[in-house]
Amino acid sequence: MIQLENVTKVYRMGKVEVQALHGIDLTIDDGELVAIMGPSGSGKTTLMNILGCLDVPTSGRYLLDGTDASRLSDNRLAKIRSRKIGFVFQSFNLVARTSAVRNVELPLVYAGIRGRRNPARQALAQVGLGDREKHMPNELSGGQQQRVAIARALINDPTLLLADEPTGNLDTAASAEILRLLGALNDLGRTVVIITHEEEVAAFAKRVVRMRDGRIESDRVQRSRTEATA
Amino acid sequence: MNLREAVRIALRGLRANRLRSVLTMLGIIIGVASVILLVAIGNGVQSSVNEKIQPLANLITIVPSVGNVPGGAPPKDLIDADVAALQDPAMSRDIAAVIPAVSGKALTETDSYRFRTTVIGSTDRWLDLNNGDMSAGSFFDDAQVRSTARVVVLGPSVASYLFGKDPAAALSHTVRINRQTFRVIGVMQSVGEPGDSIAVMPLNTARRYIFGGGDKVNQIIAQATQASAVPAAENDVIRVLSDRHRIKDTANRDFEVQSLRSRLDTFNQILRVLTLFTAAVAAISLFVGAIGVLNIMLVSVTERTREIGIRKAIGATRRAILEQFLIESLVLAGLGGIIGIGLGVGLSVLGSVLAPTLGPTFATFAPAVTIPSVVLSFAISLVIGLVAGGYPANRAARLRPIEALRYQ
Numbered sequence: 001m002i003q004l005e006n007v008t009k010v011y012r013m014g015k016v017e018v019q020a021l022h023g024i025d026l027t028i029d030d031g032e033l034v035a036i037m038g039p040s041g042s043g044k045t046t047l048m049n050i051l052g053c054l055d056v057p058t059s060g061r062y063l064l065d066g067t068d069a070s071r072l073s074d075n076r077l078a079k080i081r082s083r084k085i086g087f088v089f090q091s092f093n094l095v096a097r098t099s100a101v102r103n104v105e106l107p108l109v110y111a112g113i114r115g116r117r118n119p120a121r122q123a124l125a126q127v128g129l130g131d132r133e134k135h136m137p138n139e140l141s142g143g144q145q146q147r148v149a150i151a152r153a154l155i156n157d158p159t160l161l162l163a164d165e166p167t168g169n170l171d172t173a174a175s176a177e178i179l180r181l182l183g184a185l186n187d188l189g190r191t192v193v194i195i196t197h198e199e200e201v202a203a204f205a206k207r208v209v210r211m212r213d214g215r216i217e218s219d220r221v222q223r224s225r226t227e228a229t230a
Numbered sequence: 231m232n233l234r235e236a237v238r239i240a241l242r243g244l245r246a247n248r249l250r251s252v253l254t255m256l257g258i259i260i261g262v263a264s265v266i267l268l269v270a271i272g273n274g275v276q277s278s279v280n281e282k283i284q285p286l287a288n289l290i291t292i293v294p295s296v297g298n299v300p301g302g303a304p305p306k307d308l309i310d311a312d313v314a315a316l317q318d319p320a321m322s323r324d325i326a327a328v329i330p331a332v333s334g335k336a337l338t339e340t341d342s343y344r345f346r347t348t349v350i351g352s353t354d355r356w357l358d359l360n361n362g363d364m365s366a367g368s369f370f371d372d373a374q375v376r377s378t379a380r381v382v383v384l385g386p387s388v389a390s391y392l393f394g395k396d397p398a399a400a401l402s403h404t405v406r407i408n409r410q411t412f413r414v415i416g417v418m419q420s421v422g423e424p425g426d427s428i429a430v431m432p433l434n435t436a437r438r439y440i441f442g443g444g445d446k447v448n449q450i451i452a453q454a455t456q457a458s459a460v461p462a463a464e465n466d467v468i469r470v471l472s473d474r475h476r477i478k479d480t481a482n483r484d485f486e487v488q489s490l491r492s493r494l495d496t497f498n499q500i501l502r503v504l505t506l507f508t509a510a511v512a513a514i515s516l517f518v519g520a521i522g523v524l525n526i527m528l529v530s531v532t533e534r535t536r537e538i539g540i541r542k543a544i545g546a547t548r549r550a551i552l553e554q555f556l557i558e559s560l561v562l563a564g565l566g567g568i569i570g571i572g573l574g575v576g577l578s579v580l581g582s583v584l585a586p587t588l589g590p591t592f593a594t595f596a597p598a599v600t601i602p603s604v605v606l607s608f609a610i611s612l613v614i615g616l617v618a619g620g621y622p623a624n625r626a627a628r629l630r631p632i633e634a635l636r637y638q
């Protein structure tokens with residue numbers, strides 16, 4: 001379970017201060033599928049970075065499964081990222097010149113888990129890339145790279161899957177495939193948070209949080225999940 | 231994450247950037263190889279020279295001083311009695327043998343050719359003391375010295391000029407020196423010029439037929455019991471001769487005592503300084519290599535900032551990143567060091583194989599690789615790896631994941 005209590009984030013650039021988040025309160029239960037929407041610059045990525053323990057709030061509390069993650073050391077945050085969180089970025093962020101299966105293995109390497117090759121293969125097969133194991137990122141299409149990224153995000157069996165505009169760089173067919181994968185992961189009980197600009201993607205979520213100027217503008221639960229392929 | 235894993239990631243990183251890795255190593259390879267090679271060459275020269283001079287290192291040469299002391303007594307010649315005094319075993323425990331020699335320039339002629347030679351008159355021990363060898367015939371013996379036999383032993387240049395390449399061809403022929411006839415009884419092996427253009431005969435033969443009578447000698451050769459006894463033997467020589475020549479002030483000495491050993495020591499000292507100097511120059515190239523590694527590691531880390539962000543985002547700790555980059559540069563430096571050692575040793579071996587084909591001067595020249603130079607240069611390259619990798623690695627590891635990820 002995720003709890004944000006009055007979270008703020010201020011970026012300091014020399015003398016200029018940019019307040020990206022103004023007192024965010026948000027609770028996300030285990031197993032939810034949440035879409036975060038909002039105009040550019042409204043603080044979505046900032047929020048996501050805090051949720052994913054890539055950054056810490058300037059003030060307020062962030063409870064991840066009861067632990068306050070807002071005041072943890074670099075190392076503890078790395079451990080949490082390694083054990084609980086899976087990331088999918090808009091720009092894929094695969095390690096260059098490293099094969100697909102190796103990329104998928106990496107989180108297990110840093111978690112200190114042995115016998116990684118098979119889980120990595122299975123994860124790749126799960127996203128439909130069983131035949132692309134040895135390909136380098138630059139030998140894969142955008143959609144394929146994003147699927148490798150999803151395989152990498154889920155290999156650690158994370159309870160929280162975060163996707164920052166995962167379909168932003170993809171065409172509709174590839175987007176639909178990514179959404180289907182994320183939906184399937186949610187069906188397996190994982191918490192999934194997706195940042196998106198696209199209404200079709202939002203329509204796919206059970207709950208939509210809308211942001212504006214660093215605040216939550218609305219937080220609606222939808223009746224049922226519609227398929228985004230429509 | 232354990233060390234093996236870290237090494238594997240680092241190796242993969244290096245393989246993924248092959249050209250850059252090779253270029254980085256090149257600086258270290260060249261640096262290490264040149265340190266090893268230059269030190270080896272220095273050592274090779276030293277031992278080659280030592281090997282040539284060592285057999286002669288226990289010789290002491292005494293010659294009359296040139297020039298007169300203003301206001302002093304006229305300088306005394308070295309004479310047979312001086313030799314006899316030095317030969318007295320009671321005079322020194324450190325002198326094994328003493329022989330006199332007279333010498334001068336003269337033409338050595340056959341009917342058809344003439345050759346300008348240095349004629350030396352001495353005893354039958356001359357060849358032995360000078361560590362010479364015969365290539366044909368034999369040296370004159372004690373009986374021939376006593377009987378003032380009209381025999382001569384020729385240096386190889388003289389023999390081949392007068393009688394042709396085959397040294398045996400000169401035997402039993404006669405040559406004329408100073409219009410006197412001598413029978414050639416032997417030809418010596420080459421020791422290099424000017425030592426090859428000589429003609430050696432019994433002491434009194436030379437006096438009677440060439441240089442005129444008298445008991446004057448041009449040179450006394452004393453042999454110390456061993457090379458390390460040379461300084462003591464020199465002191466004994468000086469003591470005996472100063473006594474005989476009634477010299478009170480060392481500045482007024484009318485003879486000079488020289489030994490190869492002291493010259494060899496000076497030479498070795500100079501050579502050691504030179505070797506150290508060239509090694510220092512090579513060390514500078516190693517240092518430049520180190521800066522190259524530092525530069526490339528810095529660029530490499532900056533260039534891979536995004537990769538660092540990705541790795542951190544998926545769970546890499548600061549330590550994992552630090553290890554990865556540190557091991558990368560250690561492997562680069564270590565591998566560069568090993569290849570450099572291989573190259574340096576290989577070139578040294580090649581040098582010792584090829585040197586003899588360059589002519590007799592290089593016959594005994596063999597670059598000698600020394601263990602300290604290998605160990606030291608390898609250690610230095612590892613230190614380079616640690617420093618050059620450690621600094622950027624530490625910077626990289628400190629980056630916050632979002633900062634690193636945002637880097638374009």
Ligand SMILES: Nc1ncnc2c1ncn2[C@@H]1O[C@H](COP(=O)(O)OP(=O)(O)OP(=O)(O)O)[C@@H](O)[C@H]1O
Nearest residue numbers: 011013018019020039040041042043044045046047
């Ligand atoms: N590292 C930073 N330094 C300074 N200001 C920042 C930094 N990151 C974000 N901001 C500012 O914080 C605000 C929120 O940025 P954020 O990236 O969260 O927006 P976003 O909702 O993700 O926008 P987009 O939809 O364009 O990705 C923006 O005004 C941005 O300029």
Ligand SMILES: [Mg+2]
Nearest residue numbers: 044045046164
């Ligand atoms: Mg964003």
